[in-house]
Every structure is written in structure tokens, then in C-alpha cells.
Amino acid sequence: MSGKTIVMTSGKGGVGKTTATANVGTALALRSNRVVVIDTDIGLRNLDVVMGLENRIVYDLVDVVEGRCRLEQALIRDKHAGDLYLIAAAQTRDKDCITTQQLVGLCKRLEDDFDYVIVDCPAGIEQGFRNAIAAAREALVVTTPEVSAIRDADRVIGLLQAADIREIRLIINRINPAMVRQGNMMDASDVLEMLAVDAIGLVPADDRVITSTNNGTPVVYDSQSPSGREFVRVAARIDGEHLTLIDPVDETPTSIMDKVRNIMGINRKASAHV
Amino acid sequence: MLTEITETQDLVRVTGRGALVNFEIDDSVPLNDACRALREHLGRNRLLYSGGEVIADIGARLLSDADQDRIRKVIESESGLSVKQFWCPPEILERESRRITQLLEQQASIVGSLSRGVEPRECPSEEAETPEPIPDAAGEPVSEDVPSSELTADEVDEAYRIPVDIAHGNLRAGVTRRFPGHAVILGNVNPGAQVIAAGDVIVFGGLRGRVHAGASGDTTATILAMSIAYPVLRIAEYSWHRDGPTSGNARQSNDGNGPALARVSNGAIHVAPYLNTNSMHQGGNPNER
Numbered sequence: 326m327s328g329k330t331i332v333m334t335s336g337k338g339g340v341g342k343t344t345a346t347a348n349v350g351t352a353l354a355l356r357s358n359r360v361v362v363i364d365t366d367i368g369l370r371n372l373d374v375v376m377g378l379e380n381r382i383v384y385d386l387v388d389v390v391e392g393r394c395r396l397e398q399a400l401i402r403d404k405h406a407g408d409l410y411l412i413a414a415a416q417t418r419d420k421d422c423i424t425t426q427q428l429v430g431l432c433k434r435l436e437d438d439f440d441y442v443i444v445d446c447p448a449g450i451e452q453g454f455r456n457a458i459a460a461a462r463e464a465l466v467v468t469t470p471e472v473s474a475i476r477d478a479d480r481v482i483g484l485l486q487a488a489d490i491r492e493i494r495l496i497i498n499r500i501n502p503a504m505v506r507q508g509n510m511m512d513a514s515d516v517l518e519m520l521a522v523d524a525i526g527l528v529p530a531d532d533r534v535i536t537s538t539n540n541g542t543p544v545v546y547d548s549q550s551p552s553g554r555e556f557v558r559v560a561a562r563i564d565g566e567h568l569t570l571i572d573p574v575d576e577t578p579t580s581i582m583d584k585v586r587n588i589m590g591i592n593r594k595a596s597a598h599v
Numbered sequence: 600m601l602t603e604i605t606e607t608q609d610l611v612r613v614t615g616r617g618a619l620v621n622f623e624i625d626d627s628v629p630l631n632d633a634c635r636a637l638r639e640h641l642g643r644n645r646l647l648y649s650g651g652e653v654i655a656d657i658g659a660r661l662l663s664d665a666d667q668d669r670i671r672k673v674i675e676s677e678s679g680l681s682v683k684q685f686w687c688p689p690e691i692l693e694r695e696s697r698r699i700t701q702l703l704e705q706q707a708s709i710v711g712s713l714s715r716g717v718e719p720r721e722c723p724s725e726e727a728e729t730p731e732p733i734p735d736a737a738g739e740p741v742s743e744d745v746p747s748s749e750l751t752a753d754e755v756d757e758a759y760r761i762p763v764d765i766a767h768g769n770l771r772a773g774v775t776r777r778f779p780g781h782a783v784i785l786g787n788v789n790p791g792a793q794v795i796a797a798g799d800v801i802v803f804g805g806l807r808g809r810v811h812a813g814a815s816g817d818t819t820a821t822i823l824a825m826s827i828a829y830p831v832l833r834i835a836e837y838s839w840h841r842d843g844p845t846s847g848n849a850r851q852s853n854d855g856n857g858p859a860l861a862r863v864s865n866g867a868i869h870v871a872p873y874l875n876t877n878s879m880h881q882g883g884n885p886n887e888r
Contacts, residue, residue, distance in 0.1 A: 424650055424679040455675070472790070476772045479789050483771035487668055519789060519807075521769050 328359075328436040331443050331563070332461035334485070336477030338448030340469045341498040344534060344544075346445040347375040348553070349465070351543040352560030354409035358440040361400065361410040363432075365457045366447040367422065370414035377404060377541020378411055387415040390427040396434060405546065410439075420453035432460035441563075450484060458485060463492040465525065469499045470511040479520055494525035496559060501530045502574040513572055526559035528552050529573035551576070610636035620651065621686075622674070626658030630666060634673050641677035648678035656686045661695060664776065699779060699797075699815075761798055770794065770808065782812075788830070799823070806830045812861075822861040823873060832861050832868055839868035 333346045343366075350362040363386065364372035373379040381401050384394040389412065403409035415422070428444075435442045446457035458464065464485050468478035478495070485493050497516055504510035513527050531552035537544040544553040545560075551573065558568050610633055612623040624633050641648060655670055662670070662685070671682045762780035770776060770784060772791025781798035792808035794800055799821050800812045806824035811833040813820025818835040831840045839861065858873035 421650075425675075426645075426649075426679060452681075455681075459676075476789075476791050480772040480791060483774055487672070489672075519787065519805075521787070 328439045328442055329463065330432045330436060330461045331441060331463045331465060332446050332458050332490075333443060333465050333467060334446035334454065334457065334481055335448065335467040335474070336450060336481035337468070337474045340467050340474050341496075341528075341534075342448075342467050343371045343375055343445055344538060345465070345467050345496055345498065345528075345556070345559075346372060346443055348543045348545045348556035349560050349563065350441070350443050351376075351403070351406050351409060352545045352557045353441050353443075353563065354403070354406035355545070355557075356560060356564055357408070358564070359408045359438065360406075360441045360443065361412060361435055361439045362443045362445060363412045363435075364414040364445050365420075365428070365453060366445060367414045367418055367420045367453065368416065369447065370416050372445050373401075373411060373413045374541065375538050376411055376543065378413070379541075382413045385413045385415045386431075387418050387422055390423050390431060396431070405542070420447060420451070420456070423456060425456050425459040428456045429460040450481065454481075454484075458488055458490065461490060463494075464490050465494055465496055466520075466522070467496045467498055468516065468520075470497060470501075470505075470513075470516055472511075475511075475516060475519060482520060482522060493522050495520060495522050496526040496528060497524060498528045499530040500527055500573045502576075505574045512574060513570075524570055525562050526555055527570055527572055528555045528559075529576075611640045613640075620653045620680075621656050622653050623656040624658065624660075624670070626660035630660070630662075630669070634669060637670070637673050638677055641674065645678065648680045650679040651681075652683040653680050654684055654686050655682050658687060659691045660687070661691070763798075766794075769804070772808075788824075790829075796820075809833075818863045820862075823858070825858050827859040827861070827870060832870070834861065834863050834868055837863050837866070837868045839870065841870075 333342050333349070335342050343364075346362055350360050354360040362372060362376075364370050365386065366372075367387065370385075373382055378401050384399040386399065388394045389396055389399045399412050400410040401413065403411065432442050432444070442460075444457050444461060447453040466478050466482055466485070468474045482493055495517065497513055500513065501510055505512045513524065517524055529551045531544070531550055533547055533550040534544050534552055537547060537550070537553075543556075544550045545556050547553045555571070555573075558571070561568055610625040610628060612625075614621045614623065622637070624637065626633075628636075653674065655674065657670075667685055670685075674680055674682055762778075763783060764778045764780065765783045765785060766776055767785050769786040770788045770792035772789055774791075775793040775795065776782070778794070778796035778798070778800075780796070782794055782796035782800045784794065784800070784802045784804065787804035788794055788802055788806050788808040788810060790807045793811075794802075794809070795811045795814050797815045797820075798812065798817065800810050800823070802810070802822075802824035804824070805826045805828060806822075807828050807830055809831045810822055812822045813835040814833075816835050818837070820834050822832055822834065827841075829841050832838065859870055860873040861868055861870040863869075
């Protein structure tokens, strides 16, 4: 098996990298792929919490690269999806305690056993970022429709291109359709025009993400969640399916009649204009 | 003073000063060869360089940002090292700075001469006759403001030889591009990006970052962009900015102003819609000086 390493990055913190990693990883595993997600946010780990696996951690990423355990011992199997594994970050060390070469070597080994190796990158562009992107052939850049997040994403895309990662796609997270309609938030086309990379997912703002994160269950298991449905579509696109992008602004009903039509399953608009 | 010499190679010389390591890269060979030698050296000594910072001493070689990125990438991809800075002797930087300044001054004076009505001449020959000065009403010869003998054919050629560099693609946040002459950007200049040019700047895209045209002091430089949205503009010593979106309107691209031209007029930068072809049929182009 020769898998693919994908880095999930953003530059800015708090835009939903870890949530996206957990959900995309889970959705890929639910499509019968063997998936491992690696938390490289050493010192500030969160991926284990989002996946509800924090109590199962015995060995972590630093233990593996420093030879204190075998790789298999640090792989934590997910509670729900059978072929999904997590390698947690160390909580008591800092990002300089592993080197780029060590992470590249680890990802190469994992690519032999898994279809997808998804690296959750820490915020910022320092050593932790350089480590996380070193092994990746593809990058998913997560941003929100805010000017600060977009500027950081722009910087990160430039750094990824400089690192010779050519396959860069964008996940625009937390799009609020009502705010977009009022002109108080940039829409997807504004963001894409500025960043000039292809989008792979347009994820609407969704309160269910908060609940699912608190429960330690990725939101892709919630079929009623609009963000969960979009993460499932993102996974399908990563897996090679050609699905049309759906802009949450077009998908969200605006009038009572629209809502009725939506409930009846008719007149749902699918947008491909972004 | 260097206290330790760890290794000497033909093209890459590694010197140590305490915890600081210098990579001296031979400046007499093509950059490709230097990069290859650097990669081979790092490959041979991978165990030595598991982490830390280095200074890349590039000698008398002047490198573009892209070349520096290339060397940085070789070092950082082949070892655990990160490049702290690039270094070259101050006298080299000073010499090149002086040379560029002289060239710009020369161009500015020639362009000034031409704008005062001095015609470019054919290549002078020793046989060419010196034109007689035109006498004024009193019969006294009147001399030109700028003697034509100061303007050689080479100088005239030089005036038209201001380099034009083209940047392909978007300039993203954190990127600074310097141009010795005119700059043409085939893409957007995004917020956080910076362009510095001695001459004009033309952006075939949205301008949202910082642009400094006429950076050598040329107040006649202009900035042209397909749209100008909340950038910071400088022409020579003048500056101009437009505030970003307020909370009432977060959309910041396509602000609908279309192509715009910025230039210095009456001691300030004026930005106006670029009215080109239509206006020429209505009594002239308002963008012309």
C-alpha cells in the first residue's frame, strides 16, 4: 500500500483545523479507507479530545520518534470507525523536540500501511509548521471568511508553494449565510478570488460542531448537521469523486416557502459558480 | 576570529564560531553548481546537522529573493538546519547600491533632457558638422539649456533601457519583491505583500497590498492596477492609503472602482479611475500629463 500524506494547515489559530482533521479523517475512514491522523501541535494537543480518545493515550508522537515505543504502540484506534487511528501529540514537550526528518520518516513508514496520513498542523509558521508540511504531498488550507484568517492563509499558501507542495486546496469554514446576504461577511467567491486556489469544501457555521466536539464525536456522524454533510463531501472529493461545490448561501432557505420546499426535498439549489 | 574550522570543501566551506555555523558558498561558480555542491555536502554530513541555525555567506554573489529561497530550501530540506540569514560583504552591497543610484540618476537626467525638447541623435561621427547656433533678433547666438554635446547616443539608448521585470502570479502576504526598474505584476498584490520599484508599477490584478513606485525618488513614476482596494501606495516620498472595510461592510474585493491610476500631482498622490480609450476621442486622455 502506498498512501498519501495530507497536511491540514491554516496559519491562524482557531479556524477549525483540528475539527476539520477529525471530521475529514473520520469521513475517509467511513469510506473504507485506512486512515491515520497525526496531531503535531506538540504542547497544545487537541485532536484527541475532538475525537474522544484522550483517555486512551499511552504513548505519543515524541515517544515514537525518540524510540521509547514502537510505532504500533502509539497508534490509537478510533472508538467508532474501525480503520481510523490517531497518533497524539505530546502535551509536556515543545515543538522543537522533533525534527523535520523524524516526521518525514514517520510519515513514510505510515504511508506503507495506510491510504491516508493526515497531519494536523499547529498554528503559526515556525518549526512546528515546517515539520508538519515536510512530508506532505498535498495540503488542505482551512480558513474562515475573515480578513485576518484570509491573510494568514495567503501567507501559508505562499510558504506551501515555496516548499514545492503543488496540490493545495481550500476549506472555507464557518460561512454564515445570513451575514453574507447582509454584506457583513465575505462570500466564498470573494475568498477564492483573493487566495487563488481551488476550494474543496464550503462549510457552513453550525452549532452542532460545538456539541459534537464536547462529546468527542466527530460531527460527520450527525446526518442532520450541515457542516457534517459538507465534511463528508470533502472526504469524497479527496477520495476522487467529482462533487459540485455547494455554497451554503444558496443552500440555506430564505423564505418560509423555501423552507417548505426544502423539507419536501424540492428546489434545492446547487451552486457551481464559486 | 574563527576558533574552529570543521570542514573544507571545494565549493562549500563550513566554519564554526561557538554555536554559530557559517556556510561559505563559493561565489565564482554558477548557482546551480553551488546548490549541487551544497546538497552533496549536506547529504554526506547529515548526522552533523540535526538542528540549529546557520548563516549562509554568499560572498560577492548578489542573489534575488528567488535564489535565496532556493539556497534556503536546499539547506533546510537536506538537513535539520534553518537559515538564520544571508550575508555578503558590506562593500559589495555598497558598490552595487552606488552603481544602481548612478544609473538611475543618469536615466533621470537624460529623460529630463529629452522632455525639454532635445532630440535623440544618430550615432555621432567625427565627420558630423556642429550645427551653428541660431542667432536671436539682436544677432547674438542663443544656446540650448542643455548642450546637445552632453547627450551621446549611448545615453539616449540608456534612457530607453530602464529594466522592466515581470512577476508571474499573485504576490501573497509576507512577500516583498524589489524591482530595479519598472514592475509588471501578472496577478494580485494581496494584503501583506509589498512591491518596491525604481520605476512604474503595473498590476494586472487587484491591488490590496503595499506598493512603492519611484523608490529612488522619481516623482514621475505611476501606479496602475486593475482595481485598487485598501492598499498603501507610495510614489517617491509621497504616500497614500485608503482605510479598509468597516464593520458595516466586510466585503473587500471587487469594490467596483475598476482600473485606476495613481500619480503625484501638486505635491500629493492622486488616485483616479483609469480612463483610457474613450476619453481620447473626447479631447484627450486625462491620465496624460
